[in-house]
Amino acid sequence: MRDLALTMSGVEAGYGGGLVLQGLNLELERGTVTCIVGPNGAGKSTVFRVISGLLKPRKGSVLFGGKEIGGLSPGEILRSGIAQVPQNRALFPEMTIHENVLLGGYAIRRDRALLKERLAMVADMVPMVVERAREHAGNLSGGQRRMVEIARALMLDPALVLMDEPSLGLDPKSVAKVAELVRTMATGGRTVLLIEQNVRLGMNLATQGVVMEQGQVRLTGDAAGIADNPEIATMYLGKAGKPTT
Numbered sequence: 001m002r003d004l005a006l007t008m009s010g011v012e013a014g015y016g017g018g019l020v021l022q023g024l025n026l027e028l029e030r031g032t033v034t035c036i037v038g039p040n041g042a043g044k045s046t047v048f049r050v051i052s053g054l055l056k057p058r059k060g061s062v063l064f065g066g067k068e069i070g071g072l073s074p075g076e077i078l079r080s081g082i083a084q085v086p087q088n089r090a091l092f093p094e095m096t097i098h099e100n101v102l103l104g105g106y107a108i109r110r111d112r113a114l115l116k117e118r119l120a121m122v123a124d125m126v127p128m129v130v131e132r133a134r135e136h137a138g139n140l141s142g143g144q145r146r147m148v149e150i151a152r153a154l155m156l157d158p159a160l161v162l163m164d165e166p167s168l169g170l171d172p173k174s175v176a177k178v179a180e181l182v183r184t185m186a187t188g189g190r191t192v193l194l195i196e197q198n199v200r201l202g203m204n205l206a207t208q209g210v211v212m213e214q215g216q217v218r219l220t221g222d223a224a225g226i227a228d229n230p231e232i233a234t235m236y237l238g239k240a241g242k243p244t245t
């Protein structure tokens, strides 16, 4: 039997009167990387909002570790082990890298020993957060900022990490660093769900590929197969042929 970290079944969700997700089904196997691709407005980020509790599903279920999380608050979902690195989430520029990372451990701030343990774990995965701990986040390059954002998301030791376009706006070297970190997370047993515009990069990192269109999953399967499918490349993925690292 497959060991599923997350199962979404028949999920409907939207904003105001409009429905964006129209019966979405998605299964994530524990310790693997899944990449969602699809055109602008397909509902990719909306899937993340539903998983992280920012948007309540109107129908369907979201099971995390076998437990329904569809009705929980964002705080409860975060503490249950799901962290999100959102699209363009800003760090606090006046605060140091260390302080920014500490914010990710806010929920465990009273447990000094645990906090210390988590800081060590995060430093092991993202060494620059200790190497440059006292520097202001505002002075960092885009790639360095992204690493700090990921480090912050790792502070609660999440079992599932959601990353919305982690390579966006980064130079190739930084993209390679983010990719390496995603691989480290998965080998460490975490489940990673990525949204990527850079299809080659995303499918390279992933084992499972998901193509979304108009609030539904159009295709799901082996990531390598999706990256190589010329029909999909021309139908949905204008940037498929773009060279990547």
Ligand SMILES: Nc1ncnc2c1ncn2[C@@H]1O[C@H](COP(=O)(O)OP(=O)(O)OP(=O)(O)O)[C@@H](O)[C@H]1O
Pocket: 015, 020, 038, 039, 040, 041, 042, 043, 044, 045, 046, 047
């Ligand atoms: N806060 C909101 N209020 C109203 N409508 C929204 C909101 N956020 C998204 N939408 C709409 O929901 C649909 C899906 O948006 P979503 O952000 O999930 O798409 P996406 O696949 O992530 O697109 P992109 O590739 O541009 O990031 C779009 O039609 C969008 O206009």
Ligand SMILES: [Mg+2]
Pocket: 044, 045, 046, 087, 164
């Ligand atoms: Mg989006």
